[in-house]
Amino acid sequence: MFATIPNNPRELHLHLLTRFLVAEMVISVLVGALVYYWESWRVEQMAFERAVVSARHFDSPEMRKLLVTDSPANHPELAKLLENSNFIGIRMLDHSENVLMETWGSETTSLRSSVQAHRHDFPKPGNHHNNWLTHDGEDFVQVVIPLPDSKSTTEAYFEGIYRLDAGTQYARKHQARSAMLTSFAAVILSLILLYPVLLGLTRRSLSLSKSLLDSNLELLQSLGSAIAKRDADTDTHNYRVTLYAVRLAEAMKLNRDNIESLILGAFLHDVGKIGIPDQILLKPGRLTAEEFEIMKRHVVFGGEIIQDSTWLKRARDVVLFHHEKFDGSGYPHGIHGMDIPLCARLFAVVDVFDALVSKRPYKEPLSLEKALEVLRNGTGKHFDPEVVSAFEPVVRALYSEIGQVDQSYLQAALKRIISKYF
Secondary structure (H helix, E strand, C coil): CCCCCCCCHHHHHHHHHHHHHHHHHHHHHHHHHHHHHHHHHHHHHHHHHHHHHHHHHHCCHHHHHHHCCCCCCCCHHHHHHHHCCCEEEEEEEECCCCEEEEEECCCCHHHHHHHHHCCCCCCCCCCCEEEEEEECCEEEEEEEEEEECCCCCEEEEEEEEEECCHHHHHHHHHHHHHHHHHHHHHHHHHHHHHHHHHHHHHHHHHHHHHHHHHHHHHHHHHHHHHHHHHHCCCCHHHHHHHHHHHHHHHHCCCCHHHHHHHHHHHHHCCHHHHHCCHHHHCCCCCCCHHHHHHHHCHHHHHHHHHCCCCCHHHHHHHHHHCCCCCCCCCCCCCCCHHHCCHHHHHHHHHHHHHHHHCCECCECCCCHHHHHHHHHHCECCCECHHHHHHHHHHHHHHHHHHHCCCHHHHHHHHHHHHHHHC
């Protein structure tokens, strides 16, 4: 809902520095990877270009004829070609991928075995195939080029094993690391130069977010207090049920989003009473059936009041459904069981509990034990059994702390809760 960037100066510095360092590492790794792949691509292109030059040796009719006739596996022309190229091994294969002739440099026995054991793609005319091989700590590029006949049909394949020279080997392995270190140093320098600016902007953003949050919370409390004044002398009920609800939600290990929504819903749960006529809302005696039907509309009115507010509409579950009952006999929709949103099921328990233990113009408060008995009797009917079971172990401590204190204490306690979750 709002940024979770910390307000504490030390935590703010740590927050920004941590994200800078993570971004720096990601950028450095990306730069290093790009350099590595660029260098690999450059080597592959070099190997391909040299393979193309070498393959032209077989463009003459005499050499093509030699490829399709019985010829010594180590043909002298092939050995001469190897000697004048950067390849450490050359193989010629027919269109069925069988070796026609090959020649290798000295001390390549084990490499030769690796190449012969490796199965690779054989490209179509106009394409080529590259493959990297590693042997005894050295990197090699295996290049395969098709040799088409006059009808563009592959007649044979040229395969060269390109050996990287010492400089290229070093560049490929170490330039990526150098690029990473250079990028890391550049980002560090940028951090030093930009950090004061970003810190100032972040603080400004936090200040604006906090002002907006404070304004929204003031609106929340004013709206809740305004409706409470219509049918009660004080708005302490809103504070108590909000605190009860949050503590119960914590005991039930609800997530942060649910608790934030519960705070908003608890404080605004009766906001729809604004739409109820005074002669019904303030009637001291029992309502008639027709009057009660009108009174039940307050939950619908409440949902309509908050639905267009991006910030307040999160209270909808509690505002609209807190009078639903677990057995489906509630209102406005008569839904039951787990179809009732969890926040509404939870709030229903604390709302009824506070009403039972509070003094009202039309009734005296019940004792804690009598109120708990009402909750137990309503379990499975009015209330979710799991919520009542979670409420019982904590209710005595909560009632002792919250149930009979003045409004200033409740306001301070709610302020602490709001600071924790918003």
